[in-house]
Amino acid sequence: MILQALANILLAILLTHSFRFIVKKYNWIVLPLHQLALRVLLGVFVMTDLLVALNLPLDAKYTGQLLSEKPILATEYFINLAKPLLVWVLIYLFYHYSEEKRQKEIEGLKLKSSIKETEAKVLKAQMNPHFMFNALNSIRALVLEDPSKAQQGITQLSNILRSSLIADRRTTISLKEELRTIEDYLALEKVRYEERLQTKWDIDANTLGIQVPPMMLQTLVENAIKHGVQKAIGWGFIEINTSLANDKLYIKIRNTGQLYSTESDSESGGFGLKNTTQRLDILFGNEASFKIYQEDDLTVCAEITIPEKNTDYKNIITANTELKV
Structure with a gap:
């Protein structure tokens, strides 16, 4: 047996x-x-x-x-x-x-993640030439008129490019870093527009550590100047507001302008708006949203919603300077 x-x-x-x-x-x-x-x-x-x-x-x-x-x-x-x-x-x-x-x-998840990461990098890379073109135009206008201000503008551009190089390594950055880039950019544009450009900041300190796509808000500010302040009679304004509620980051950018001027890609920066929508969808899916609307006859408002608890594990570089707002 x-x-x-x-x-x-x-x-x-x-x-x-x-x-x-x-x-x-x-x-x-x-x-x-x-x-x-x-x-x-x-x-x-x-x-x-x-x-x-x-x-x-x-x-x-x-x-x-x-x-x-x-x-x-x-x-x-x-x-x-x-x-x-x-x-x-x-x-x-x-x-x-x-x-x-x-x-x-x-x-499948790895492939999907890889595709989204690639798309995000492509969309982000597409914004840099637009930014450079607008920034260099601002400095060019001052080279002959006011060399000292042009020199100051080059320094500000250098700061922005440094932030851009850091941002290129990451899919998201802290809101504080993004706002600092915007601050430098608006200071650069202020040299050109002087009193024609009025700015207002209303930033909730609790929102500064939340991750956002790099260059996204700065692109919206560029569009606000190009299609709002630049076309305004007399003077124009840009207002940036951030707040936190229901585990969501709410960002509002208000500016002088007419919404019909941003409907076509070729005429008015519809590219930037489309890019913003795509990047938010790639990074956060249905948890994020973007809308732009005519608040009144002379004011356009762009609103962005991003989940508070989002993490970019690739971010290994931390900001070590404070945002002046």
Whole structure:
């Protein structure tokens, strides 16, 4: 009996390992259900036949007479040996099917994350030329008129570019860093527009550490100047407000202007608005929102909502200077 048990164990191990080898080699897990079921049944049938072929001779001493009288007992042998094999095969396939599905989901998430990261980098890179063009235009206007102010403008541009280089390494930055870039940019534009440009800051200190896409707010401020303040008769204003409520960061940018001037990409910076919407969707999905509307006859308002608890694990560089607001 001990030898018979050992023989069954060794044969069962050999058969199941052979079955596993075939499943992995030919990747049965990815087959359609009907094809997989047919192969499983065939595999169980072959393995059971081999076990029956081993056990019938070994049991002939006890069952030989019975088998000769009732051949149906051979079928019972087959069924009794097939049951544990079938259970083992189903458990094995279910486990590997679950693992295969889990791996595909992980790979899909990684691919989706990679695609979104690439899209975010592309969108961010698209904004830098627009920013540079506007900033250099501001300085160019002062080179002959007021060299000292032009020199000051170059220093401010240098500060902005330093922030931009840091931002290029990350998908998000703190609101404090973004506002500091805006502050430098508005100071640069103030040199050109002087009293025609009025600014107002209403910043909640509790919002400064929240992560936002780099250059996003600065782009909206650029559009506000180009399509609002620049076209205003007499003077124009830009107001930036941040607040925190219901675990959401609320950012409001109000400026002099007409909303109809921002409807086309070529004419008025619709590119920047579209870019803002895309970047928020890529980074935060449905948790973030962006809208722009005509608040009154002379004022345009842009509102951004971002989840408070968002983390950019790639941010390894921290700001070490304070925002002057």
